Amino acid sequence: MEEEEEEAMLNKEEEEDDDEEDYNIVKFQNSPLRNRAIMVDEVAWRLKNGDLMMRIEAAKEVRKMVRKSSNSNSKSAVRCRFAASGAIEPLVSMLNNWFPLSAREAALLALLNLAARNLRNKTRIVSLGAVPPLVELLKCQTGNLRELAGAAILALSSAASNKPTIAASGAASLLVEVLCSGSVQGKVDAVTALYNLSISEEGPKLIVDVKAVPPLIHLLKECKKYFKFAEKTTFLLEIFSSSEEGRMAITNVDGGILTLVETVEDGSSISMEHAVGVLLSLCRSCRDKYRELILNEGAIPGLLRLTAEGTSVAQERARTLLDLLRYSPPESRLTSSELERIVYDFTVHVDGTDKAVETAKRLLQGIVRKSMELSFSRVKIRASSCTPSKIQST
Template sequence: MDCASDNLASSSSSSSDTNPDTPRASSSSSSSFSAVHRALNFIQSHDSDLKLEGAREIRRLTKTSQRCRRQLAAAVKPLVQMLCDHSSESHHESALLALLNLAVKDEKNKISIVEAGALEPIINFLQSQNLNLQESATAALLTLSASTVNKPFISASGAIPLLVEILRHGSQQSKFDAVMALSNLSTHPDNLSIILETNPIPSIVNLLKFCKKSSKTAEKCSALIESLVAFDEGRIALTSEEGGVFAVVEVLENGSLQGREHAVGALLMMCQSDRCKYREPILREGVIPGLLELTVQGTPKSQTKAQTLLRLLRDSPQTRSDLQPDTLENIVCNIISQMDGDEQSGKAKKMLAEMVQVSMEQSLRHLQQRALVCTPTDIPIPSCASEVSSK
């Protein structure tokens, strides 16, 4: 598909390579400028074949070069026009992929693409029977949704229900891209209610169950769930979905640092909203070992959230009359005493012992370090001695 543009690139570089007196950096820069200029001429042509060649060349040039993305910003409008024209699917896909590469890591191009009217044809491609076109459209929305300016326009275009539909029935790659796009869109407050109305949690949970828990996909699924369980409908949907809470607990145990932070945040939000309603469903999924690990190894936010959730999960809130101090060990012991199942309880006890051991070792290392840096000059001289020495 890109062989013609590859031939163009090789022919443009061959002439400079044959001249030994031409500096390599200069010839490379000249070749790049020439390729950019040619691509712009092609894409602005009235000839359909030249437009297609121009789109393919732009896609190639902008794949890894930020400089080319800036130089080819003028190609946005003719490429969007290609999407709108009633031409072949190969024209549509090449133009869409070129726009996708132009938008990567370039905020101005992201905004320009939406302003040029790209959303309407992209929305149509989301419903295409051509899976390649559908995947490219989903990937384009993922990239465009990274711009804060674009988020309200994307939701207003009707993209959210279609992205959720892709999440249900699309290819594996388009599902990954759809959940990431929805996660991007969810950071705009007005979009959360629109996402909730599409009942996305069953599809998000299904994707979360089968993806690698440390993956970016699991991280985005957890982030989206954390946003959605801020609403009663989201909490009900997650607990009603078979394996829903357990999928979040798995991310809490095995996810990336950011994914674990979102997972514990989601569970904490549920328990804070209605402790009596959600304490048992969370405890039932064996969350304690993962929470214990987070209190030691998580991000600062994860550690705080994990400790707060542990306090909420114990049998009853502590009162001032309690004799035992409110230490993490006592909180966990209280929870373990209420747990069913020897395996879960045993694992929690083992984790607690390891946590205490780590805490003791850290304290010992700290004391040793203090002892090493303490020298005789650090010892304060009695006032009488200082008076004697000064006389």
């Protein structure tokens, strides 16, 4: 997970009153390293040996010590020292449902701060059994706790070794619930967590309910198409486009295809690649059904641009999709003159009148070449289906 996402995750926590800073925190910031270690060890001892109220206050102290550290190096040192002092295990224990919600929230906030930018702590938190109680907290009707649990799943899912455990826990379906009904930040956290779990190279492929599609498209509509968040959203939508149920969900959302077309036009290179992948998946599955829907949203200019400026994968997908959009039944076929006019108008807008003819010619030649390659490939496939024995027997 990117550093800015973890910062956003921590910044969204409910801020405490900082007007009366605890004296020990001030002392911690200004003391030598040896005294810092002593203070961390004292807090860890209270987490392990104190009564309920003492443990809750100690958990709050963990969060304060990390957040009040003066710089990133200091924060990292505090996180490592807390882990070395054995503070993680009692904090994980406090997540369980036999503790009151106040204790669970304090422990959750402490663990979020210990996990941020620390792969070893993330792995340790999961190995000590944090995932099952976090899944239970995702079911909580208290919005703040549910979304803090989602933020924790997000943080922990960025560690590759944690992904199989989280994916097997049933967290994905609960993240979809957050995606459907949570706050904007809760939805963003849910999308990123689902993305992290979907790119796992270990364990079975993550199955996500298609009811995630409408909020995904809505979020893509609202965000800047070149943001990293759009890359994660379009990645998930491309996964959904591989099934008929997912394709129907995408096209049933008002403005769903238009949002993908706009991403092809305005997205980053990665989100463009995924967005055109979705459109291509739709058209390949049933060209007669989806061709007009895609053309009606004005996809041609963005696809033409992508054939020249996209990644190698995006260029190939755009060319293939253009070919599918052109070759259609006679009554709805895009004529050569129509295509030439569209290409010329597009290149005038991009390169100006002086270079438009040259650029349009190059783009049209690329489309024709690709079409010929596909046609030749089909001929080869048909020819290979005729074995020598069949030829001799005819």
